Amino acid sequence: MKTTMSSMFRGACYAAGVTVFTTATNIAAQSLKEVSEEECIYGDCDSGRGTLVLKTPWGPGEYVGNFKDGEFHGYGRLEIPISFLAKEIYAGNWAQGTREGRGSHWNGKGKLYVGEWRNNMRHGQGSYFFNLPEWNENEHTEFWLKENFENYTGGFVEDHYQGQGTYRWPDGQKYVGGFFASDKHGEGTFYYVTGTARQQYWQYGDLIR
Structure with a gap:
């Protein structure tokens, strides 16, 4: 079944013209706006498990997973081109x-987040990795990524x-301590490459100090 954007599944892309990704930090908000057509090519894309293909100027995107009342619901994997x-x-x-x-x-x-979400935002416990040249699912463990790339792990x-x-x-340096609104806040410890540790207080x- 092919449909145009005006009748697209609300969970797949649009709800009265609004994309499913609503926060400014989500690139998908822009890429999903470029979707011009969708097609359920397998299964039940209304209330079951199915495969939904999304047409974009850069090639097809795809959602494979569970649906409920026409929305992504349960476990699913969304892959969509951004270029x-x-x-x-x-x-x-x-x-x-x-x-x-x-x-x-x-x-x-270059950015990868693995962790908990709430209402489309990173919320709870998670790990955020930076400056990755690429990401292949299941190729490396979180532990390996933490040891080899710049990252934040915590709340x-x-x-x-x-x-x-x-x-x-x-390079092996790390800061362990409190954060607030993405800034260091409260007590913490900075560990240097040499192994030296310095107690700090941030506001x-x-x-x-």
């Missing part, structure tokens, strides 16, 4: 068209680092 050379991937849990629960998100531009609140967390650099991103 002729790059694609964005989310594999994980959905609830009524939004990312909810645990999932992995590759933004196609998130509405897309921000918040609570206790660890920020690591590839909304400013080093106090």
Whole structure:
């Protein structure tokens, strides 16, 4: 079955002209706006399990997973092009068209998040990796990625680092301590490559002592 955007599944892309990704940090919000046509090529894309193909200017995207009342719901994997050379991937849990629960998100531009989501935002415990040249699912463990790439692991609140967390650099340095709204906040410890540790106190991103 082929449909145009005006009648597209609400969970797949549009609800009265609004994409399923609503936060400014989600590249998919822009890429999904480019979807011109969809086709359910396998299964039940209304209330069951199916495969939905999404047509974009850069080639086809695809959602494979569970649906409920025409929305992504349960476990599913969305892969959508953001250019002729790059694609964005989310594999994980959905609830009524939004990312909810645990999932992995590759933004196609060097950033990978693995962890918990709430209402389409990184929320709960997770790991955020930066400057990855590429991402192939299941090729490397989270432990390996933490040891080889710049990353933050810890608490998130509405897309921000918040609570206790660890920020690591590839050269072996790391900061372990408190964060608030993605800034270092409260007590923490900075570990140097030499093994030296320094106790620190931060206030909304400013080093106090």
